[in-house]
Amino acid sequence: SQQGEEDPQALSIQEGENATMNCSYKTSINNLQWYRQNSGRGLVHLILIRSNEREKHSGRLRVTLDTSKKSSSLLITASRAADTASYFCATDAGFSGGYNKLIFGAGTRLAVHP
Amino acid sequence: GAGVSQSPRYKVAKRGQDVALRCDPISGHVSLFWYQQALGQGPEFLTYFQNEAQLDKSGLPSDRFFAERPEGSVSTLKIQRTQQEDSAVYLCASSLKGPPETQYFGPGTRLLVL
Numbered sequence: 001s002q003q004g005e006e007d008p009q010a011l012s013i014q015e016g017e018n019a020t021m022n023c024s025y026k027t028s029i030n031n032l033q034w035y036r037q038n039s040g041r042g043l044v045h046l047i048l049i050r051s052n053e054r055e056k057h058s059g060r061l062r063v064t065l066d067t068s069k070k071s072s073s074l075l076i077t078a079s080r081a082a083d084t085a086s087y088f089c090a091t092d093a094g095f096s097g098g099y100n101k102l103i104f105g106a107g108t109r110l111a112v113h114p
Numbered sequence: 115g116a117g118v119s120q121s122p123r124y125k126v127a128k129r130g131q132d133v134a135l136r137c138d139p140i141s142g143h144v145s146l147f148w149y150q151q152a153l154g155q156g157p158e159f160l161t162y163f164q165n166e167a168q169l170d171k172s173g174l175p176s177d178r179f180f181a182e183r184p185e186g187s188v189s190t191l192k193i194q195r196t197q198q199e200d201s202a203v204y205l206c207a208s209s210l211k212g213p214p215e216t217q218y219f220g221p222g223t224r225l226l227v228l
Binding site for chain 1: 118145147149154155156157158159162164169170205207209215216217218219220221222224
């Protein structure tokens with residue numbers, strides 16, 4: 001069972017456009033992370049936002065977190081063909097064992113066309 | 115430095131066959147996670163090791179799945195009497211210590227059970 005749900009499931013845009021992906025989750029969290037996965041490859045960590053943060057930037061990435069709505073969004077500005085990948089949000093509920101078991105959503109498949 | 119490596123990258127097994135999947139985490143990383151990723155889905159947690167101790171195996175689907183990390187570095191995920199529903203990508207991730215450390219993922223082993 002997966003806690004997060006990404007929206008949309010698939011997104012197709014032109015190079016230079018912005019891409020916005022949304023994630024909703026169900027339970028309280030310590031932090032939320034976004035990962036990218038290129039076809040047939042492992043996941044690459046993009047950004048982590050803590051539960052007491054509302055917005056975070058990293059290069060062309062902007063992440064927002066609304067804990068009252070249990071939702072997050074990932075914005076990729078000025079997209080490039082190389083951004084084509086699947087993007088996953090993962091929530092970290094901070095289990096009592098002191099480790100961060102990540103709960104992933106089903107992902108958004110982004111296609112950026114030249 | 116070297117990232118997380120996994121072997122084999124691809125494995126085809128006949129139903130009923132036993133398989134062993136290997137993960138080499140980043141040197142010095144205390145935490146090691148195994149995830150299962152079905153086609154078109156996000157990764158789902160299987161099990162967690164802190165050094166050689168398996169602290170959480172709540173995600174293992176059945177008693178046919180067994181994981182070990184005897185010396186606190188390399189880990190092996192073993193699946194006995196494979197079934198077709200075991201077909202998936204098996205991802206290994208490691209992190210330096212406890213939360214909220216970033217998890218670094220390997221490229222995964224794609225298992226196909228015929």
